[in-house]
Amino acid sequence: MDAVERSVTGDTGVRAVTRVIDLLELFDTAHPARSIKELVEGTGLPKTTVLRLCATLCARNVLTARTDGTFGLGPGMLRWVRLAGRMWTPSDEVAEVMRELSRDTGETVNLYVREGLSRIVVAQCESSATVRSVIPVGVPYPLWAGAAGKVLLQAAPELLPAVAAESPRGPEYEKELGAAVDAARERGYALVHGEREMGASGLAFPVTDAHARVVAALTVGGPTGRFTEDRVARYVEATRSAAAKIAALGLPGID
């Protein structure tokens, strides 16, 4: 595709949007400030492009230029903070149920929703153990791995072919993934060991809406070494009870 064609089809527009999101995604809790060098390396874009993007984003207060020459998220972001928080963050009552579950199990508790072919943590209560599961809030993960995926796909079986196609095992994984989703539905929960990452285990229960549709997955995640038979039996009961409480309290952002 040459420059003229791109302009006509508008591909540059989409590409520019993708670039901006790539660039903004380089800012996270571990990297609240980024140098131009880091942004160039992280995006793979030419320095001139990065400088132009940063200038535009600063002019709109989405980024801010810091006195040390680095960039950080700007105060203009705050206009979406409150709204996105309100749309997606569960109520204090739901957060309290998640805190209790994390305290009872000693593991990290996550609440996932499905967006397209991804699962995204919208609320979290981290384990206080040294070895713990750490998943960033708001970051998409694939549905083909992990306990949450098996639960969330119950509400979207039509996505199985596309989800399988995205997996390392390709389209042929559809049958096995579908069987795992069915098994989780029958059993009431999904339990997964070392599927996405060796040594990581996860347990997921569905959270349903008033029409009994699966709208979220409540998970308990931690090192496989702690997912022993007797502990898992305890995790299962605690998570089942917490998921029912959350379903009764209701979630935002679900329409």
Added chain:
Amino acid sequence: MDAVERSVTGDTGVRAVTRVIDLLELFDTAHPARSIKELVEGTGLPKTTVLRLCATLCARNVLTARTDGTFGLGPGMLRWVRLAGRMWTPSDEVAEVMRELSRDTGETVNLYVREGLSRIVVAQCESSATVRSVIPVGVPYPLWAGAAGKVLLQAAPELLPAVAAESPRGPEYEKELGAAVDAARERGYALVHGEREMGASGLAFPVTDAHARVVAALTVGGPTGRFTEDRVARYVEATRSAAAKIAALGLPGID
């Protein structure tokens, strides 16, 4: 500039970024969900462009397609929500000082920072009165009007020509604006009636950092009818004290 030239100079890239921000700015507390029609009208872009932008933003979870055909902010926003909140939102102690000031005065209390030629509210405590000042958090307002501008410009007198040039009175406003900034510095605060909006009054005190630099403005805003002489005297003392407390507590996002 034609299509080819735009592609070569990269102008379409900047334009696309600006478009995305324009589109995202249409989502606010009053409008958490938007139809394609509203997005087309709000951005002034062709429907095909809006559809393409929405598809790209949905694919990246920045927007979400709702079952009723409208769009809302997506859960991918949450990755920046926590970080931007942490970078810009003051501590609970500062929030408590603002709450006290709002309770003492009965007015809306805002904490502004300067970004470029704008002032932006990063924290707020709304008055509980029926007639109250309502300024959205995270939205840029010009520095040439309002009490906060006179205070924030103390730290950036070099911007006076550019700020004046943006005002309805143009470059010739620089002298008067500069005098107002100087007066606020000498007096210790700025008091403004009906400058940006008839019937709206504001009082602003500087919040300084350890080097005595003005890093924020603490304001009390409300209807001019409540800014009587005796009440203002009370507002001034309460705000002066609160600004000193906030300076002692310190603010985030200030480097």
